[in-house]
Amino acid sequence: MKLKIFTVVFTALIMVVIGSAFLLYTQLQTLHGINLQALENKLYTENTTILSWSLRSIDVDALDKAPLPASWAEIMVVDNESLVIGSSTSKAHTGLMMYKVPELLDQASGIIDAIKNKKPATVQTETYMVAVMPLDGKRSLLGFKPRSWEKGLIGEQNSQLSTKIASTTTLLLIYLAAGLALSFVIALVVSSIVTKPTKMIISAFEQLSLGNFDAEIPRARGKAYNRIADSFFRLRTSLVMALERLGGK
Numbered sequence: 001m002k003l004k005i006f007t008v009v010f011t012a013l014i015m016v017v018i019g020s021a022f023l024l025y026t027q028l029q030t031l032h033g034i035n036l037q038a039l040e041n042k043l044y045t046e047n048t049t050i051l052s053w054s055l056r057s058i059d060v061d062a063l064d065k066a067p068l069p070a071s072w073a074e075i076m077v078v079d080n081e082s083l084v085i086g087s088s089t090s091k092a093h094t095g096l097m098m099y100k101v102p103e104l105l106d107q108a109s110g111i112i113d114a115i116k117n118k119k120p121a122t123v124q125t126e127t128y129m130v131a132v133m134p135l136d137g138k139r140s141l142l143g144f145k146p147r148s149w150e151k152g153l154i155g156e157q158n159s160q161l162s163t164k165i166a167s168t169t170t171l172l173l174i175y176l177a178a179g180l181a182l183s184f185v186i187a188l189v190v191s192s193i194v195t196k197p198t199k200m201i202i203s204a205f206e207q208l209s210l211g212n213f214d215a216e217i218p219r220a221r222g223k224a225y226n227r228i229a230d231s232f233f234r235l236r237t238s239l240v241m242a243l244e245r246l247g248g249k
Helices: 002-034 037-057 060-065 108-117 150-211 224-248
Strands: 076-077 086-087 121-124 128-134 137-145
Touching: 002 150, 037 086, 037 121, 037 128, 037 137, 037 150, 060 076, 108 121, 108 128, 108 137, 137 150, 150 224
Parallel strands: none
Antiparallel strands: 076 086, 076 137, 121 128, 128 137
16 A cells, blocks of 8 residues: 555656656747847847948047947048048058958949948948948048857857756756655655554554454544544444453353
């Protein structure tokens, strides 16, 4: 009987532990499957808008001294006719022809068209963006922004997320192992508590059947158990009285 109770309790607890662990694991897998590409695209678009807006108020006379945000690469002033870079936040590019800058060469036609139209425009690719802002009819302001900053930021977030998921998975395995051990202990204790009174009752009846009229069932908490104890006491008393009568005859 003890083994059956232990098996039932242990199985039930194991099902609860494994079920809760499985639910937590599926939630972790959901987090692991989150695609941050949409966030990267949103950041890139927002930074593009900010760059285009910032070009309207930048001080071109102090361009080489202006600090650049981490997500921007370069801001330069280009002559509309000669396409020579008059000044730039990168001193190495000052005085060069625009097409000498590799980042601008790939989209040179789009940039030149924007300069000729003398209207604010944005030339955007999968890896970088160039914002064009006309100045005084003879010059244009170009802002260059690569996508690498957003990629690095999202990559860092992905790395942190993966690290946290891995640590949480480790804690989940510890929880599962601890749950299994605790389930074993609880099942063992419950089976012992439940079967102990039954063993005492069986032992008392066995002793009585062997002629030990001193056997008794001790009182304990619980109406059902005490009713059995009272019944045993009445039975023992009846047997003693019956034997006394038979002996008197």
